[in-house]
Amino acid sequence: MTWEARTDGGPDPVDAGLDRLAAAAAAQREAEVEQVRALLWLADHWEIDEPAALGACARVEGIERALPAGADGTAVVGEFLALEVGPLLGIRPADAAARIADAVNLRDRHPALWEAVQSGAMRVHQARRITTECANLDRAGAQWVDEQMAGAAAAGLPWPRATRLLKGLVVKADPAQAARRAQQERRHTHVWVGKLSDGHVSFGGRLRAADGLALDEALDIIGRDMLESTTPSATMPTTVEQARAAAVGVLARMFFGEPGTTPDAQPASAPQRRATLVVHVAAEALSEPDGVARIEGWGPSLVTHLPELFSGSHLAIRPVLDPAALAPVDSYEIPERLRFAATLRNPYDTFPHASAPARACDLDHTVPHRAGGPPGQTSLANLAPLGRTPHRGKTHGGWHVDALVPGTYLWTSPHHRQYLVTRSGTHRLPNAAPVAPPARSRPRLDLRYPPQAVRLHLPGLGHAPPPR
Known part of the structure; x- marks a missing residue:
């Protein structure tokens, strides 16, 4: 590489580039911290119906529950908050719940690290690594590790050395638990x-x-x-x-006693392979030298590799289903032919940014089934794979979905965010116009504090939340 000094008196382009890079890195760090602050704000202000936090979920199956957002000593949060956060960030609901837990753990169990993160002395992902390692400690143990790691960060200890220090601190914070975890690890073969x-x-x-x-x-x-x-x-x-x-x-x-693996193999008496693989092959792919098949749960494969892959296996060929030939039924129960067709049309969870395989999901009636309602309510056009938590969010959490055409869904969140879900993925749309909320028939719970500190906000009674 050849360097040439500038002689025209103008700004050095390398210096300008370094300044630009530094500014972008600082903006990125601040954006990461602001995202944590926003998650904490949401966790503090998310409300659910009173019966959910008081145990009504035992009476109404699927209703939203108030759960500790993170580990020991963290505030409780309504579990459907993750459904609102996940699509907004473009991540799965489970990943959104983990982000919320990370934020609440950091603030409620690691206050010194939270200060370090806000001051720029520590990155968010580094603090998240520490809170995760401390997740099995009680609050007192976590705060002791918090003080030690914050001191290391203030002293400028390089991050690779800090992670090695962290392992020892977690053990020292609770040696008995460390011994129990070591014993448990002996059983975690896989x-x-x-x-x-x-x-x-x-x-x-x-x-x-x-x-x-x-x-x-x-x-x-x-x-x-x-x-x-x-x-x-x-x-x-x-x-x-x-x-x-x-x-x-x-x-x-x-x-399995397949021929050629051992001299005395006896295929007839050997155990039979029982795994079921579903392979999707378009007709044109069969005649193409580089045709691609999709194996559910495994991924893509060249069609030319399929004979080797399924050598010695029993194959069942199922033709493409004609949706027009699948007659709807009146019952709430879903016939296997409709279930199979619905999972072929939408191979994955149809909630925004969800990724669970359709075969592991519930099949939701997009328009809820009504006992004694019109005939043909259970049809391919009215079925969509939906994970259990999103399904509960649709039923009890205020989410609304419209099937624009079979297999394509417009989701509207309780806070008016809209997402279009197609077979190819999720697309964020402009927010829907807000509508006036229905009149509340009962008060709501403030979930910003642990259960023992929760108080009802009843108009006119002057119940204020406990101070922080």
Whole structure:
């Protein structure tokens, strides 16, 4: 790189660029802090109906509940606040609930860190890491860690060193709990298999030591045999790492007794593979060399890879469903043919920015079903996959949805924010015109304080909230 000094007396463009970058970084930090302040404001002012906080949810299934927003010692917040926040931020309702919890934890359990964040001494994501690590501590333990970490931040301790310090502080704050967590971790064995990517999947997990050693040895033995007994080709492993990966597939297929995995395999008596995969393939993709299929829950795959993927499996071919041929029914219960068609049309939760697979959702009647109402209320045009919490928000929380055309939905929040949800995603629209709220038939609860401090705001009675 060649640097040239400016001789014309004008501003140095590099200096100007650095100033611009510094200003953008400062604006970004301030925006992050302002977002936390806004979440706290919402948590303090969100109201729900009185019976929800007093236990009426036991009488009215699905009604909004007042729950602690974060860990021990945090204020209670109505759970439907996350439904309003999530679409506004373009994130899932569960992620919005986590953002609210992070903000309330930071203010209510880590006041020194909250001051550090507001002064610019610590970034929001760093404070969030600390509050998450302290989530299992009681309030006193969390505040002790808070003081230590705030001191480290004030001293300018680099963040990588601060994270190493944090682990020890959490243990020191509650050694007994740390021991319990260590004991629990011994039972948290698991194996995960990731989604399809370029015709492959990733996997990993946590095993008991003896099982891990046995697996390692088995992969070595099978992989070595594969390298010694096969002719190198484009599809066969040529390195130890490739052979160990292929050995995992051999172990899996040996369990099902598939031919070629073991000399004495007996497919007829072996366990049958019972997993159900739904593959969507457009007709034109079958004739294209680079045609793509979508495997529900796993991801995309080239059509040319499907024979290898489903070798030895039982396939059931279901034709494309004609919506006009799916007759509606009068009952509230949804026939399987309508359920299958609705999840094909909308593969994911139809709430704004939600992403739960449709098969894991409720099927909501967009226009609520009425007993004794008109015939044909349960139809494909009136069904949409909806997660359980958004479903409750629509039923009890003031959300409204219109099916503009089958599969496309216009959502309006209780605070007049509007979102268009299509098969391709969510689109924010201008706010709806506010309408006059209905007259309240009962008072509302102020949820800014823990349950023992909650007081009803009854007009004329002079009940003020307790001071902060």
